[in-house]
Amino acid sequence: MTLRAVLVGAGVMGRNHARVLSGLTGVELVAVVEPGGLNGTSLPPHVVTLAAVEELANLEIDYAIVATPTITHEDISLKLAAMGIHTLVEKPVAESPAAGMRMDQEFSRQGLVGAVGHIERFNPAIQELKRRLASGEIGDVYQIVTRRQGSYPNRIGDVGVAKDLATHDIDLTSWVAESAYEFVFGQMAHKSGRDHEDMILATGRLHSGVLVNHVVNWLSPMKERVLIVTGDKGTFVANTLTGDLTLHENGAEIVQWESFATFRGVTEGNMTQFAFSKKEPLLAEHEAFRNAILHGETDYVSFGDGIEVVRVAEAILESARSGQVTHLGPGA
Numbered sequence: 001m002t003l004r005a006v007l008v009g010a011g012v013m014g015r016n017h018a019r020v021l022s023g024l025t026g027v028e029l030v031a032v033v034e035p036g037g038l039n040g041t042s043l044p045p046h047v048v049t050l051a052a053v054e055e056l057a058n059l060e061i062d063y064a065i066v067a068t069p070t071i072t073h074e075d076i077s078l079k080l081a082a083m084g085i086h087t088l089v090e091k092p093v094a095e096s097p098a099a100g101m102r103m104d105q106e107f108s109r110q111g112l113v114g115a116v117g118h119i120e121r122f123n124p125a126i127q128e129l130k131r132r133l134a135s136g137e138i139g140d141v142y143q144i145v146t147r148r149q150g151s152y153p154n155r156i157g158d159v160g161v162a163k164d165l166a167t168h169d170i171d172l173t174s175w176v177a178e179s180a181y182e183f184v185f186g187q188m189a190h191k192s193g194r195d196h197e198d199m200i201l202a203t204g205r206l207h208s209g210v211l212v213n214h215v216v217n218w219l220s221p222m223k224e225r226v227l228i229v230t231g232d233k234g235t236f237v238a239n240t241l242t243g244d245l246t247l248h249e250n251g252a253e254i255v256q257w258e259s260f261a262t263f264r265g266v267t268e269g270n271m272t273q274f275a276f277s278k279k280e281p282l283l284a285e286h287e288a289f290r291n292a293i294l295h296g297e298t299d300y301v302s303f304g305d306g307i308e309v310v311r312v313a314e315a316i317l318e319s320a321r322s323g324q325v326t327h328l329g330p331g332a
């Protein structure tokens with residue numbers, strides 16, 4: 001069976017989706033919904049351009065990608081659900097947990113797959129990290145630290161850095177640790193004159209007891225995408241810009257230097273950068289969504305997962321405004 005696909009929105013991310021969809025086995029891109037046109041985007045000649053989602057009604061679409069501003073996600077997704085179309089929505093899933101819940105309930109009622117484009121889960125470094133954590137290579141996990149910094153992306157105007165960037169790290173942290181957030185404390189800054197925050201610092205704890213810390217901003221000329229997981233046997237460093245994963249092991253050698261002989265803690269051990277297969281994350285994300293539709297597989301990011309991420313992002317912003325710790329209640 002070949003799934004007939006539509007792309008809604010043709011901005012920077014939309015164009016990347018179009019490129020992957022145009023070569024994805026088992027999926028045929030047949031339409032793009034973009035009222036303003038495609039601005040020179042190259043598409044297969046059979047792909048039709050439409051001005052509104054409603055025009056899809058007679059095209060027998062199975063598979064939709066929504067790559068539009070966050071505030072439009074609920075309205076567009078509910079229209080697609082009414083037409084019986086499985087949908088992957090770019091992150092964040094919606095502008096609020098309540099909006100995400102309405103989407104989730106409707107897709108569940110219709111028996112449709114609703115997925116969120118948390119692409120970093122499909123980064124090869126993160127996939128390898130997740131596998132090695134599950135096998136216990138660094139023992140009990142104590143701490144997860146992320147740094148996601150860079151310059152302001154002109155394509156973003158409807159949300160701040162918490163919902164646009166920090167949502168990646170919130171999702172990855174909870175996913176690799178297999179635990180929801182218990183509480184967070186956040187700080188934020190508005191330094192570039194925009195309506196939304198452009199810098200946040202967030203610290204907190206997962207229900208498993210793992211301590212977390214996130215550094216996120218749009219104010220740095222240095223682009224950084226790093227996730228660091230520390231356990232009782234060593235530390236993993238995942239760089240999602242390069243797709244590399246490095247292990248810093250705790251030292252096992254006997255310390256003979258007198259100045260350090262009484263040190264109570266870990267010492268430096270071997271450092272290993274792993275070699276593994278590196279598939280493009282966006283392709284892996286689409287393959288997971290396709291397989292969920294065709295075969296019922298569950299390796300995609302669900303609306304429920306996306307809602308929890310937005311809930312944590314809002315808790316960080318609430319904490320930053322109030323100056324108080326925000327508790328998130330029982331794990332989702």
